[in-house]
Amino acid sequence: MKKTHIAVIVLIALGIAAILSTFTDASTYVSFPLAEKNAGKQFTVIGYLDKEADMNYMPERNQFSFTALDKEGNERKVIYFQPKPQDFERSEEITMKGFATDTAFVAEQILMKCPSKYNESTEVDNTYN
Amino acid sequence: MQYLNEHTFIGALGHFFVVLAFVTALIATLSYYFYHKSDELQWRKMARTSFYIHALAVLGIVGSLYVMIFGHYFEYQYVWQHSSVDLPLYYLISCMWEGQEGSFLLWIFFQVILGLLFMRKAGKWEATTMTLYASVQVFLVSMLLGTYFFGTKIGSSPFILIRQLPEYVGLPFLQNPDYLSAPQFQNGRGLNPLLQNYWMVIHPPTLFLGFASTLPPFVFAMAALWRKKYDEWLKPALPWTYFSVMILGTGILMGGAWAYEALSFGGFWAWDPVENAILVPWLTLVGAAHLMLIQKNKGGNLMSTFVLTFITFLLILYSTFLTRSGVLGDSSVHAFVDLGLNGQLLLYLFFYIILAFGTLFYHWRWLPKATTDDRLWSREFWMFIGALTLTISSFQVTFTTSIPVINKVTAGLLNPFLTTFGWSEVAELAPPIDVIEHYNSWQLPFALLITFLIGFTQFLKYKKTEFGKFLTNIGMSLGLALALTVLLAYAWGFSNALYTAMLFTSLFAVVANTDYWMRILKGNLDYAGASIAHIGFGLIMLGALVANAQKEVISENPTYIAKDFPANENILMELGDTMQMGSYYVSWKGERKEGLNRIFEIDYYKSDGTGGLEKEFTLEPFIQLNEQMGNVAEPSTKHFLTRDIYSHITYAEPEEVRAEKMATGYGREADMEMAIGDSAIYNRHFVILDSLALDPNRSRYEDGQPMNLALVAFLTVINVSGERFSAQPAYLVEGNEVTLEESIVEASGLKFRFDDVNPDNGKVKLKAFTDVSEEKEFIVMKAVIFPYINLLWLGCIIMIIGTVMAIRKRLQRN
Numbered sequence: 001m002k003k004t005h006i007a008v009i010v011l012i013a014l015g016i017a018a019i020l021s022t023f024t025d026a027s028t029y030v031s032f033p034l035a036e037k038n039a040g041k042q043f044t045v046i047g048y049l050d051k052e053a054d055m056n057y058m059p060e061r062n063q064f065s066f067t068a069l070d071k072e073g074n075e076r077k078v079i080y081f082q083p084k085p086q087d088f089e090r091s092e093e094i095t096m097k098g099f100a101t102d103t104a105f106v107a108e109q110i111l112m113k114c115p116s117k118y119n120e121s122t123e124v125d126n127t128y129n
Numbered sequence: 130m131q132y133l134n135e136h137t138f139i140g141a142l143g144h145f146f147v148v149l150a151f152v153t154a155l156i157a158t159l160s161y162y163f164y165h166k167s168d169e170l171q172w173r174k175m176a177r178t179s180f181y182i183h184a185l186a187v188l189g190i191v192g193s194l195y196v197m198i199f200g201h202y203f204e205y206q207y208v209w210q211h212s213s214v215d216l217p218l219y220y221l222i223s224c225m226w227e228g229q230e231g232s233f234l235l236w237i238f239f240q241v242i243l244g245l246l247f248m249r250k251a252g253k254w255e256a257t258t259m260t261l262y263a264s265v266q267v268f269l270v271s272m273l274l275g276t277y278f279f280g281t282k283i284g285s286s287p288f289i290l291i292r293q294l295p296e297y298v299g300l301p302f303l304q305n306p307d308y309l310s311a312p313q314f315q316n317g318r319g320l321n322p323l324l325q326n327y328w329m330v331i332h333p334p335t336l337f338l339g340f341a342s343t344l345p346p347f348v349f350a351m352a353a354l355w356r357k358k359y360d361e362w363l364k365p366a367l368p369w370t371y372f373s374v375m376i377l378g379t380g381i382l383m384g385g386a387w388a389y390e391a392l393s394f395g396g397f398w399a400w401d402p403v404e405n406a407i408l409v410p411w412l413t414l415v416g417a418a419h420l421m422l423i424q425k426n427k428g429g430n431l432m433s434t435f436v437l438t439f440i441t442f443l444l445i446l447y448s449t450f451l452t453r454s455g456v457l458g459d460s461s462v463h464a465f466v467d468l469g470l471n472g473q474l475l476l477y478l479f480f481y482i483i484l485a486f487g488t489l490f491y492h493w494r495w496l497p498k499a500t501t502d503d504r505l506w507s508r509e510f511w512m513f514i515g516a517l518t519l520t521i522s523s524f525q526v527t528f529t530t531s532i533p534v535i536n537k538v539t540a541g542l543l544n545p546f547l548t549t550f551g552w553s554e555v556a557e558l559a560p561p562i563d564v565i566e567h568y569n570s571w572q573l574p575f576a577l578l579i580t581f582l583i584g585f586t587q588f589l590k591y592k593k594t595e596f597g598k599f600l601t602n603i604g605m606s607l608g609l610a611l612a613l614t615v616l617l618a619y620a621w622g623f624s625n626a627l628y629t630a631m632l633f634t635s636l637f638a639v640v641a642n643t644d645y646w647m648r649i650l651k652g653n654l655d656y657a658g659a660s661i662a663h664i665g666f667g668l669i670m671l672g673a674l675v676a677n678a679q680k681e682v683i684s685e686n687p688t689y690i691a692k693d694f695p696a697n698e699n700i701l702m703e704l705g706d707t708m709q710m711g712s713y714y715v716s717w718k719g720e721r722k723e724g725l726n727r728i729f730e731i732d733y734y735k736s737d738g739t740g741g742l743e744k745e746f747t748l749e750p751f752i753q754l755n756e757q758m759g760n761v762a763e764p765s766t767k768h769f770l771t772r773d774i775y776s777h778i779t780y781a782e783p784e785e786v787r788a789e790k791m792a793t794g795y796g797r798e799a800d801m802e803m804a805i806g807d808s809a810i811y812n813r814h815f816v817i818l819d820s821l822a823l824d825p826n827r828s829r830y831e832d833g834q835p836m837n838l839a840l841v842a843f844l845t846v847i848n849v850s851g852e853r854f855s856a857q858p859a860y861l862v863e864g865n866e867v868t869l870e871e872s873i874v875e876a877s878g879l880k881f882r883f884d885d886v887n888p889d890n891g892k893v894k895l896k897a898f899t900d901v902s903e904e905k906e907f908i909v910m911k912a913v914i915f916p917y918i919n920l921l922w923l924g925c926i927i928m929i930i931g932t933v934m935a936i937r938k939r940l941q942r943n
Contacts, residue, residue: 002502003510004430011517018525018571025561026532044559054799059701059780059909083699083780083909086752086760097562108562 027097032074035100045070045096045105049088057084065104068094077104085112133307135290136202143193143288144275150186150237151270153179157263165256165355173256180248180263187241190234190273191225194287198224203314206294207231207287213319219330224320226333229453230287233272235333239341240266247345247369254365257352258345265344268477272470282469322725322755328387332380336407339377340445343414345369346421347442350435351485354492363425363434368939370418370438375932377411382925389775389918391763396680397921398673400568402457405530406448409523414441416519423509427591429499430513432489437520439485444527446481450474456533506596508589515582522575529567532558573627580634580670583663584610584641588649602649606641613640621679628678635674638667658935665928672921683711684776684912699779700912703905707734707742710912713774714742717908720781726751726763729778729908733767750777750910754784772916780909787906794902795880801895811897814877815847821893824859838862842893844881846874856881858895 027044035043045068049055053067053075064084069075078096085091091112098107156179164172194207198221203209211231212224225231244262251258275286291314292303302308320329346366353362384404389397398404417437424434451457454471503510536557544554561567588594588603614633623629646652646660684700700710707716714734721728728751734742750765764777782790790796801809803818810816820843827839840860847853859870860883871882878900885894 002499003505004499004503004513007514007517011521014521015524018521019528021567021571022525022529022532022561023558025529025567026558027560027562029557029559042562044562052800052802056799057780059907062699062701062909086762097559 031070031072032076032100032105035105039100039102042097042099042108045098047071047094047096049091049094050075051089055084055088059083068096068105078107079104080107080110082110085110088112130303130306132292132309134309135204136197136200137290139193139196139200139202140205140288140290143190143197144286146186146189146193147270147273147275147286147288150183150190151267151274153183153186154263154266154270157183158260158267161256161260161263165260168256176256176259176263177248180244180259183263183266184241184245187237187270191238194225194231194234195222197288201317203317204290204292204309205287206289206291209291209314209317211317211320213317215316216320216325219327220320220325223324223329223333226337227320227324227329228287230273230285232333232337233269234287235337236340237266237269237273239334239338240269240344243338243341243345251365254349254352254356254362257355258348261348261351262344268480272473281472283473285470322753323392323761326387326391328383328391332383332387335376335383336380339373339380340449342369342373342376343410343442343445346373346414346417346438347485350438351488354435354488357492357495359431359492359496360424360428363421364943367418367421367425368936368943370414370421371932371936371939374411374414374418375929375936377407377414378932379925379929381407381411386922390766392761396677396915397918400526400564402530403452405526406451409527409530410441410444410448412519412523412526413437413444416516416523417441419512419516423512427509428497429501429503429509431496432493433513433516435489437516439489443478443482443485444523446474446478447527450478451530451534456537504593506589506594506599508586508591508594511582511586511589515579515586518575518578518582522572522579525571525575526568529560529564532560573631576670577627577631577634580631580638580667583667584634584637587642587645587660587663603641606637606644609644610637610640621675623678625678628674631670631674635667635671639664639671642667654934655938658931658933658938660931661934662928662931665924665926665931668920668924668927670924672918672924676915676918676921679916681711681914681916682911683713683774683914684910685710698911699909701907701909702731703907705905711914713745715912717910718747725754727754727781727784729781729910731765731776731910733774748774748776752778752781768919770919772914773918774912774914776910776912778908779911782906790901790904793898794900795898796901796904797899799897800884801897802892803895804890804892812879812899813849814879815845816881816897817845817847818893818895819843819845827859827861835862836864840883840886842881842883842895844872844895846877846879848877852876858882860886860893 027042029046030043032045032047035041035045047068047070050067050069055064055066057064062081062083064080064082066078066080066088067075068078078098093113095111095113096105096107097109097111098105100106157176160172160176160179163169164176197205197208198212201208201212201214207228207230211227212221216224226235244259244266247262248255248259272284273286274284275289276283291297292308297303302311305311308314346369349362349366349369353359381404384407385397388399414437417434417440420430420434420437424430450471454474503513539555540557547554584606585603588599610633613636614629617623617636618629618632623632642660642663646657646664650656650660682698685697700708700715702708702715702717704717704719707714709715712735714736716732716734718730718732720730728749731748731750733745733748735745737743746767748765748767751763753761753763755761760783762777762779764775766776767774786796786798789798797812799811801811801816803809805818805820808815808817822841822843824839824841827837828835829837838861840862841857842859844856844858845853846856854874854876856872856874856879858872858881861868861870869883871880873880880898880900882896882898883893884896887893
């Protein structure tokens, strides 16, 4: 067997390993109740901010808490140990990576989608007539 | 209807140029194809003429768009969306590529410019290569057509009037022939303030020139197969490939520099899908360039050379699909809006995948195969291993980045199939929680291997190297790199074995290539391109490693929360206070407003050794109040030769909140929605809504109709020691006027006010406030020290210089 062949076999093996590791490392999009079934395990929840509920940022502890609704409409308190993201109120969708505890979902990372972010729609005020 | 003051001519002209560019590209493709088939010169004449007209038409599109932008013709959607009257010249120029249509146009433009040069230089390859080259132009220009073909949208035109957009057709404002004099048409939305940065002027053009530059190597490789001249294409293709390596690499690094300088990602590389999408083709391109070199000098790996050259171009198309189809929406901070062109982008991608790999498969039987095995101690063998490593590295990045695409495929193809058999659906995958850790765990070993290979491969000769002599030559660099590693790892306290190994290999890459250039090439500049580019790459890796491994978050929250909690990475600063932060003392001196930016002045001090403080420098991180994107924090960095001090504001009270605090002395607003009997907890107090009643003294009826109303909420407030207080905020209605009467509980420093009354469910909304007149203003900041990050930037420059030298040498040899 040629050395190149060995190299190609190693390449394929590494490729398969990379695929497997992606699937192992990948988290899944879940609802809050599913995350709670495996409290402590990391998940990604996509949801929306409950704009009616309390939102509280305590700068001295650097703790931000809010209430989120997941895509199935389950409502949970979320705690985020980071400064309150800029313009959080305006977020349209929130991607929360973190884990469930018995009192709240602890988000380690938050990604927000704002309605206007890279918004390409033309919002010309058309009240003129 | 005839509308007044519209500049419809320029839009029609622009659109005409788009159609002309499309048609001429098509004619050029066909006539070049016939020229390729027949070798008749009249076809060449026709093809060249159409390509020249095509080039003029593309310039016409760019020109028309600029006439519209510079003339502020806000009746055009693209102009209204991306420009405004107040922008300076250089931003008006960059308005063109803010939108998707414009960035396609930029790509087309550069591809045409390169194409004109390519056409003149291609010589005997012209017929075949230009057939493909022009066909790519056909596809790209079709992205700007903006027409419907049997109900399918083909392209998106930048020459559409706002009134032609489907959402505005038939609206009342269009009944007025003079609708353009309305205030909303006097100015556009402008260039997103976040992008108003000099990087916006230089980064996209470099990147799109990089996109365009991957086409010449691709068309050369395809032409080589079509014409069965499997080896001859390498010589003319190499300088183009090196050029592409340089430009695309520069574009990527500029993106990193932009992110580091002006965006608060907290570093220069975040493994964001958009960054990955463009890094990957560069990796395969570098691999392809090296395989082309091996093939040219020694032969034997034609197949892999073709594959990597094809894949590079196809990955550029794939990354275009990823970033423009909206598929990355949930996983990237740069989300792009779907223009509804996915089908077209996919068609384009699959067309070239099938064409390229179909051709390769068909020619498989004629490709010369290597008969002998590579020797272990030969340059070609280790270069091949290097190219394989780059391939697998790019595969790993692509695969994880493609998670959203995998989801689409499972949802669209696999799940319907599974459910028909009664099996459960495959769950939707999300990107790894710790994306950076996931990529680093794979890419660090690859980088380690690559830097090591870069170090010794040049010392090997093609075909055969005497092992003993090789060892003597390389020994010095090995020893020096090892000594430096021990020294630096000790000085910096490196404990991670992988980091230490990487420190060694990147030092080895730098030292060995310097040695090779000085000793073997005797400092000759003519042949030094490769060595110098490799020194640059080694320095980039070294800088990235040290800056990341040794980075130190110095902003710590002195309040203990929990060990290793991210909350500890931010410092809370009150106005005027001086706090210790790492080896510095910092003080927030004040805030000022410049345009959209709230700029915070942060002074950094060093202890002068006698108990006093000495001011070192001031950083001015700011928050941009960006209407289009929300508020964005932008960092401020102090650059020293050996380290950067990077800081950005992670929280500042919104201006309205602060203004309210200043005016009333109350803050920490909270909402409570309550029915009678409900209780709430606010700021360590129990708040109970005992009853709601109309105050008879302040309510007045006339003919049975209420004229004045005073709704009072009777609240009981209980503090932690059980003391009870009462509060009675009121909701007053006099005619059409609503007045909200506040109620203050002095003893506990609380204030209550009505917000709203909901007669449907009998609930009231109340707002609670706390006395904050004693509280100082504060901000929360994060500060990080990146040591030796300048090595990375230095490496970039050296790598670019080295590549330019290599291109020059290749051109001389041709």
